[in-house]
Amino acid sequence: MAAHFGRRLYKGAATTAVAALAVAALSASQAPGVTADGPDRQSAADATPSPEIAEGSGATGNSPYYTDLPPLNSPNPSPSASTGTDTSGVSEAGIPATVLDAYKKAEASLREKKPGCNLPWQLLAAIGKVESGQARGGRVSADGTTLSPILGPQLDGNGFALIKDTDNGAYDGNSSYDQAVGPMQFIPSTWEWAGRDGNGDGRQDPNNIYDAALAAGHYLCRFDWDLSDQRDLDRAILSYNNSTEYLNTVLSWLEYYRKGTHEIPDGTGTLPADRSDTTVRPTPTYPSSPSTPGTSPEPGRTPGKPSGEAPSPKPPADPGSGTPTTPPGTTPPTPTDTVDHLEDAGTAKLTAMAGDTFGERLRARAETDAGKAVAKVRIRFTVVGDTDTTFSGGESVATVVTDSSGVAVAPALQAGEKTGPVAVRATVAGRTVKGVAYKATVTERAADTLVRTGDKALTCVPGGEFADPVELKATYEGGAADKVAATATLVTSADDPAVNDKGPYFKDADGNAVRTLGGLRTDANGLLKLPQLYADDTAGTFLLRVTTAGGATLTVELTVAAAETESPAPPAEPAPSAEPSASAEPSASPTA
Structure with missing residues (x-):
C-alpha cells in the first residue's frame, strides 16, 4: 500500500x-x-x-x-462497475x-x-x-x-x-x-x-x-x-x-x-508490507507451494530479532540481592518454567441448581517443587465431560493469571440444564505438570412453596368441564421458581395418594381420560397453568394434588355437583274484595 x-x-x-x-x-x-x-x-x-x-x-x-x-x-465510493476505475484508497477497502x-x-x-x-x-x-x-x-x-x-x-x-x-x-x-x-x-x-x-x-x-x-x-x-x-x-x-x-x-x-x-475477487486483495518485528521492509513473497511447517515462517515474516539488531544482554544480578544470575547466552527461566505442580487453593463445595450461578469459584495455586508460590503464570480451567455447564460468558475454558500469592481464581461457573456431576480441570498453560481436578454438582430446579393464584371455588356439573383453570405459583426461597418440573394427580383422599379412578380427569392427545399428568414445568415467572379439567358422571368432592421438584406440594379441592333447580312457587291466594257482598246486607223484617 x-x-x-x-x-x-x-x-x-x-x-x-x-x-x-x-x-x-x-x-x-x-x-x-x-x-x-x-x-x-x-x-x-x-x-x-x-x-x-x-x-x-x-x-x-x-x-x-x-x-x-x-x-x-x-x-x-467503491470502484465504478462500468469503468472499473479506482479512486485513491478504494483498493484498501476491498475485502x-x-x-x-x-x-x-x-x-x-x-x-x-x-x-x-x-x-x-x-x-x-x-x-x-x-x-x-x-x-x-x-x-x-x-x-x-x-x-x-x-x-x-x-x-x-x-x-x-x-x-x-x-x-x-x-x-x-x-x-x-x-x-x-x-x-x-x-x-x-x-x-x-x-x-x-x-x-x-x-x-x-x-x-x-x-x-x-x-x-x-x-x-x-x-x-x-x-x-x-x-x-x-x-x-x-x-x-x-x-x-x-x-x-x-x-x-x-x-x-x-x-x-x-x-x-x-479472492486472491486480489492488497498485501500489507510493514511489520511490527522489522525495521527494514521485507520483500513479501507468496509461494504457491506450502512451506515446511516449523522451519519457514509466513512469507514476509522474519523470526527473531530484525537484522542488525542484537539482543540486549541482561545485566548480572547483584551478588548480594539474592536473585540468581543467568549464565551469558542463556534464556532466563520464565515463571511458567518454575512451576512444579498446582494445588487446590481452598475451593469449597461446588453445588448449584440448574440454570443458577455457582456461589463458589474455582481456585488454583501454582507452586514450585519446594512449595513456593509462583506469580504471573497462566492457569487454564477447563470444563470436561458431557455437560452444558460453562463459565460465565458461555465458554468451557477460562485462562487466568496467578496473582502475587500464586493463586488464580476462575470466572464463576454457570450451571446448565443437565443435572449430575461436572468435572473441571486446572492445568498450567504451556507446561505438562500435575494439575488439579475439581468436582461440581448440578441439581435439578426446585420449588419450596406452591400456592394458587386465585381463590375462586372450582366446580363442575357431572359430565361437564370446569369453567375455571387451575393456576399455581411456585417459588424458591421467596423468588420465582422457573422451569421447575411438576406432577398433577387426582388422588383418592388426603391420606391416600393413590390415583382416583372416578371423578375429574384430564385428557391425553387421543382424548382419553387421564388422572395423572407428568412432565409439567413452570414458566419463567414460576407460574403453572394446568390443562382443561373434565368431570365424569360421579358427583362429590375430589382432590387434585400438585407436587414439584424440591418437595413443594399443594392439594386443590374440586366439586362435582348437579346444578340446583328451583322448586315451583305455591299458587297465590285471591285478594279480598273491597265492597261487601249482597248476601251480607241485612234483610227487612215485617213488623207485626
Whole structure:
C-alpha cells in the first residue's frame, strides 16, 4: 500500500508515537464526531486490560503483526462497475469475497449466540487485516482454507514471547515451540479451546477463514463484553494481542471499514508490507507451494530479532540481592518454567441448581517443587465431560493469571440444564505438570412453596368441564421458581395418594381420560397453568394434588355437583274484595 505516515513503523517508543499520530490523523479526516479520543471514546493509550489479559499471551501469543495503516481518505465510493476505475484508497477497502463472507457469517452467528456482545464484522475484518492481510489477499479455496500455511515465527523467546510446544506440532508443525497459525493467527494452545467449526464441515481448522473468524468472534466475546462500549472494545482487542500499538492499528482499520467496504475477487486483495518485528521492509513473497511447517515462517515474516539488531544482554544480578544470575547466552527461566505442580487453593463445595450461578469459584495455586508460590503464570480451567455447564460468558475454558500469592481464581461457573456431576480441570498453560481436578454438582430446579393464584371455588356439573383453570405459583426461597418440573394427580383422599379412578380427569392427545399428568414445568415467572379439567358422571368432592421438584406440594379441592333447580312457587291466594257482598246486607223484617 502507499505510505501515508512514512514507509515504516518501528518498535518501541517510535512505534507508539507513530501509531498514535496515525489514529489521530485518520480521525481528523473522517466525519465530525468520529475521533480516537473524543468525548465518547476512551483513549487507546489509556486502556487498561484486566489482569488475566495483561499477563497472558492473548490469542496470538503476542506474535508480530502488520502495522500498515489505512488511507486518510474515506473508502467510499467503491470502484465504478462500468469503468472499473479506482479512486485513491478504494483498493484498501476491498475485502476478498470468501473472507468477507466468513466475517459476516461469524457476526450473524454471534448475534444469535451472544447478542449482548454486539460484535461487528468490521472488527473481525480489522483484526484479519492486521494479522494476515485478509488471508494474504484472499488466497483461499472455495471452502475458505488458505492455499498455503500462514505461520508466525516460532515463539522461542528470541525477540518474541517464549511459548514452548503445546500441540506436538499438530497445528504448526513445530514440536519445540508454538507458532501462530492461520488467517487469524491463533497459537495452538488457544485454538485448542477457542476453535470453532464455521463452515459446517465437522472440523475445527485454524487455517480455514470460516472457522478462524467464528473462533475469533467467540474469543472477543468470551467475558460478556459489550463491544459497542469503547472500554469493552479496547479490552477485547488487547486480549487478542496485548499491545497499545496493536490496539491503535486495529482501531484504525475498524473505523476505516465502518465507512464502507466492497467485495473483490479472492486472491486480489492488497498485501500489507510493514511489520511490527522489522525495521527494514521485507520483500513479501507468496509461494504457491506450502512451506515446511516449523522451519519457514509466513512469507514476509522474519523470526527473531530484525537484522542488525542484537539482543540486549541482561545485566548480572547483584551478588548480594539474592536473585540468581543467568549464565551469558542463556534464556532466563520464565515463571511458567518454575512451576512444579498446582494445588487446590481452598475451593469449597461446588453445588448449584440448574440454570443458577455457582456461589463458589474455582481456585488454583501454582507452586514450585519446594512449595513456593509462583506469580504471573497462566492457569487454564477447563470444563470436561458431557455437560452444558460453562463459565460465565458461555465458554468451557477460562485462562487466568496467578496473582502475587500464586493463586488464580476462575470466572464463576454457570450451571446448565443437565443435572449430575461436572468435572473441571486446572492445568498450567504451556507446561505438562500435575494439575488439579475439581468436582461440581448440578441439581435439578426446585420449588419450596406452591400456592394458587386465585381463590375462586372450582366446580363442575357431572359430565361437564370446569369453567375455571387451575393456576399455581411456585417459588424458591421467596423468588420465582422457573422451569421447575411438576406432577398433577387426582388422588383418592388426603391420606391416600393413590390415583382416583372416578371423578375429574384430564385428557391425553387421543382424548382419553387421564388422572395423572407428568412432565409439567413452570414458566419463567414460576407460574403453572394446568390443562382443561373434565368431570365424569360421579358427583362429590375430589382432590387434585400438585407436587414439584424440591418437595413443594399443594392439594386443590374440586366439586362435582348437579346444578340446583328451583322448586315451583305455591299458587297465590285471591285478594279480598273491597265492597261487601249482597248476601251480607241485612234483610227487612215485617213488623207485626
